[in-house]
Structures are given as structure tokens and as C-alpha cells.
Amino acid sequence: MAVQVRGEVLDIRRVGQYHVLSMVAPGVAENAKPGNFVAINVGGEHSSMLLRRAFSIYRTDQRGVYGGTVDIVFSVAGPGTAWLAERTRHDVIDVVGPLGRPFVLPAEPVPCVLIGGGYGAAPLFSLAEKLRERGCRVDFVLGASTEDRIFGALEAKRISQSIAITTEDGSLGERGRVTDVLPRVIERADSAVLYACGPMGMLQAVAKTAERYGIHSQCAVEEAMACGVGVCMTCVMPVVGDDGQTRMVRSCVEGPVFRGDRVRWSEVGTVPDDVIGSIAWTQAVNDSRFSGPLPVAVEEPELIDDDVAAASEELS
């Protein structure tokens, strides 16, 4: 269950290209699980930026001196994150969280690879701790465009069996992308589950790799969100359900973590024709079942004008 609290900035510091912001946010830390996110108001009380900004939860501490604390890692992408980067200790920020579905943990102590793209590494450290508590082997793969966008390499090293780093310019680790080194890591560790957070393209490639090896993948997506709490329907993606049907599901409440094999990655940003309720689906249902304009029309009772007329007479 999520709460809305007036959090207070404890600390904000630069790490490479990123800012790490720690805040006291009672009620958020206590319920957070790896993969949850928070939604933060930006611009102050009278801000003209109405929509909350979503950030993965990097770390929580339930026993902070001032109450539960939550840390996030972010890069400045526009005016909202620029405002956030200017906060200083004691500033108040309005936080909603924890939100979304967390990563699902394996029941057995199986080897897992945690793959982070840029700030997408943020939610993986608390996940690694949870996995290790269960006796899982943890290997890390971190990737980014440049060295200063690799987040948490030391921390990853400390809590994992191995770490591989890729940068697109070769400034740190291997030149290339995470999926260039991923097969090697999987083969060496005989991994059973891939956990990934990062840009959509990376997630798609990770999910494909998992499929190729016949292993499980859990991907935390990032889709534009207006509300973050499930009421607005802006954050939808085509995802296949247990029944094999694709639906446009809300990534803020049914995600952000999805099974990699369930997301129709190459169709994100579209409404595939076989989605329930798509224009094509509605057309097909109409064509195959009925000649009338609406699929369930023939099951309908007749329009009930007479009853209404009778009832009106009774009333008047």
C-alpha cells in the first residue's frame, strides 16, 4: 500500500553524472520492496509542473534516526529533475510510494544475473541483497554510454560473484552493450533468472537473450506516467496475460516489473491488432459473430422505454 508523505531531504550528492538523493519518507521505506518506485512532485507548492516524476527506489533504511529513509538516483533530464537536483538538506518534497509491482524472487537458490543500464542499476542493489539472503548466486552486468553514467560499480562488486561492465565508448569495461557480454555471464554461472532495469531497447534485448537460453527474465520498464497510481491510463503497454491474451496494461500498477516474455517489446507504443478492444479486434468480433454493429447487441434485452414510461407514471 502506498502513502503520500511530506518527505524531507537528508542529503543530496553527485555520483558521476547522477544525483543521489536521500530523504526521510516515513511509511514509504517500511513497505518498499526491490523494484518499487516513488513518484515525486517537482517545482514546489505552486509549481506549474503538475505531474509527478517517477524514480526507482535505490535504497531504503527503515531505522533511520528520523524515520524511514528512501534514496533515489537520478539524472537531470529536464526542468523537473533539474529542480530536484537543486534541493538541499531540510527541503520538503512531496512523495508517493512505494508504487508498482516489485521483482519476483525465485523460490529456489538459483544463480541470477542483474543487468542495469545507466541509472537503471539503482533498484538492483537491494534486489541483490534479497537474492543473496536466499542463497542465490548474483552476477552483475552494468552498462551505459560512458563511464560517468555507470552507477554503483563498487557496490555491485561487493555484493556479487562477478561484475561485467560495458560502455558504448569503451571508457570503462568493454566497449559495447550489456547484451554483448551477457551470454558469457549466463554460460559461466549457469544462470536461471535475468533481472533487468534500463532503457526499453536494453530490456527487449535482455528478454530475447533469456528466451534464447530458455531462462526466466524480469524487466523493470520506464513508460511515461501521469499519475503513477493507476487512475489515468497513460502508462499502458501491450502485455500478454496468463490466458494468452494481450491487453494494454498499466505499467505503474501492473508493472513496472514484467516478465520479459510477456511484454510485446517491438509493439510498445502501438496497440497490436489482437489486443482485446482494439479497433481491429472489435471489427473482427463484429464480422465473425454478428452482422449488427455491436458484438453483444443480440444478447441485449430490448430497449426498455416502456418500463421507464410506466415507472415515470407511477412517480408522477
Added chain:
Amino acid sequence: MTSLRLTVKTNESDPLPEIDMSTHLGLLDLKNPILTASGCAAAGRELDQFFDITTLGGIVTKSVMQNPRSGRPTPRMAETPSGMLNSIGLQGPGIDSFIEKDLAWLSERGATTVVSIAGGSVEEFARVAGKLRLAEGVSGIEVNISCPNVESRGEVFACDPVAAAEVITAVRRNTAPNIPVLAKLSPDVTDIVAVAQAVVAAGADGLSMINTTLGMVINTETMRPALAGITGGLSGPAIRPMAVRCVWQVHQAMPEVPILGMGGIRTGLDALEFILAGASAVSVGTTIFHDPTAPARIRDELTRAIAERGFETLIDAIGYAHREPDVELAPTGPAFVEFEQALDDDQADVDL
């Protein structure tokens, strides 16, 4: 050690003034005038974790159509100054699933529920209303004739008084007489009063206004429209003055017709503007995305604002801004009396 000024957000500070905030929209009695706006609160369940939704005047649910509907591709939203554009395309589960799951939940929860319905044809509106007539837990129907997002046939009923009236006639005929039917109007018309008159003549018991106004954002990086749907509905405080104007004009023309006002309400004073312009109740929409507890907060802020202005009941404030200009032509009031007094005293002091 420095101490932290930590405050957990709550809605209670001073006790609320005890004034009668109840109101009604036609036959629908509301315990207070704050509702949620359609499409901004889903079917209430998600918001219930932030505040007790049964303490609101009511929940207006996301517009529901006959069949499941997947809506538009993403991106579906773009933030704009003090507002946002949305192009959801009426994604929803269809009326049967809505009744079975969402309405059943709301009813069990004890919320006052106004069901918003949409359709691509007059017949569809009629059928959806017919289904609701047989369902439990419907306190009112809001007819979304104004959504600019509807893809099917591209019709916007609300922009044509004749088409709008046809829809309302059909819905009214298929709705139990004790359930009020509210027609939701679009501001994207030349003469909103004409549309209001047409739907009231067709049997609407009240009017919801306003829906979003059509807008567009172009992404200057991709140099293409920001929304997959190209255009979208603009909402939020950016449209509030337009909404207040619409409520004012329609209340002036038809003071007896109840209005559910909305458009950019962010605070209790914003809500008060709508009440003073003639709304009997208000809906909070986009602000929920900013502040999920906003409806409860705005309810309390409005209660205080009404009491502070000396009203004994909310109903006394409805349309109060339309009152005749104050009649006394000569300036009066304490400031002026003091000024005169000062003049007199001055004169007394002057040694002639």
C-alpha cells in the same frame, strides 16, 4: 544535532467549521460538493488507499462504453504549463465487466457513484444506460458526449446541439426516473448555452462542465506531434478560467439547472470560484495526479472558505457571484467613516 522539521501530511489541523455542506444535483443528494472527475479516479479503488473515498460527495467513474476498448497508442500524455494533454481514447473494460467488478466494488464500499458513459452512436449510449438501469449502486449518470478523443466515427456529439440532444433523449429514456442524467459539455463550441439548452430540453437533469479542450504539443526533438493521437484534451489549472466562464454563462441563462463544475480545480478557493459562478457541486480531475489526496483536502479547504465568508450553508453560496451589484452608490464602510471623521477633526483643529 540539528533537528529536522519533519511533518507528515495530514488533513486535520484545526477542527473543521460545522456548516452544512450538503448539496444536490437534481434528485441526487450529496453529503458534500466534492466529486472526482471522470477518467481521473478510475473507479475509486486506487484512491481509497490515500483517503476514504466514501467521505466525498461522490465518485464519477471513467467513461465506460459497450465493449472492452483498448484506447490509443502511447505516448498518451504530455505535460503543459499548469496542465496536461491526454489522448487515452477511452480505454475501458466494457459495461458488463464494469458492472460486475468496478460498480460492485464501489457499491460494497458504500461510495456514492455517478457512472460516466460514452458511446460511438446514440444506440450505444442507450444500450449502456439500459444495462446500468438493471445494476445496483448507480446514483447518477454522466453522459460523456463531449470527449474529443473518441475514435469511432470521429463524432463529437457535444459540438452539435441536435446530436447531443438525441443522445440525452436516448439515455434519459433508458434510465430510471429517480436517477439524474447529467450531460457533460465540451467547451469547444461557439455557444455553450445553446448546447446546454438543447440537452436540458432533451431531458438532462443537470450539466457537467467542462470536459477537456482540444490541444496539441509538438516535440521539438523529434519534430513530430508529442502524442500518438496527434491532438489531445487539455486539462488542469490552465483551463480553469475557461471553465469558470462556461459555468457562469450557463448558470446565468438557466439558473434552475444544476451544474457539476470542473476544470483545473486545485484548491478549495478554486472550487469556491465554481460554486460562486453557479455550480452546485464540483469535480476534481487532473489535480489528483499531482496530489492523490486532493479531493479530501479540497473538500476541507472549501468548507473553511465557505464558513470564513459567513455562509451558513454551501447552498447559499451557489451562484452568489451573480447577485445584483451592491446598491449604495455613495462610498460607505468603516474606512470612509474614519476618513470623514479625520477631515472633521482636521477642520476642528484648523484655527480660522
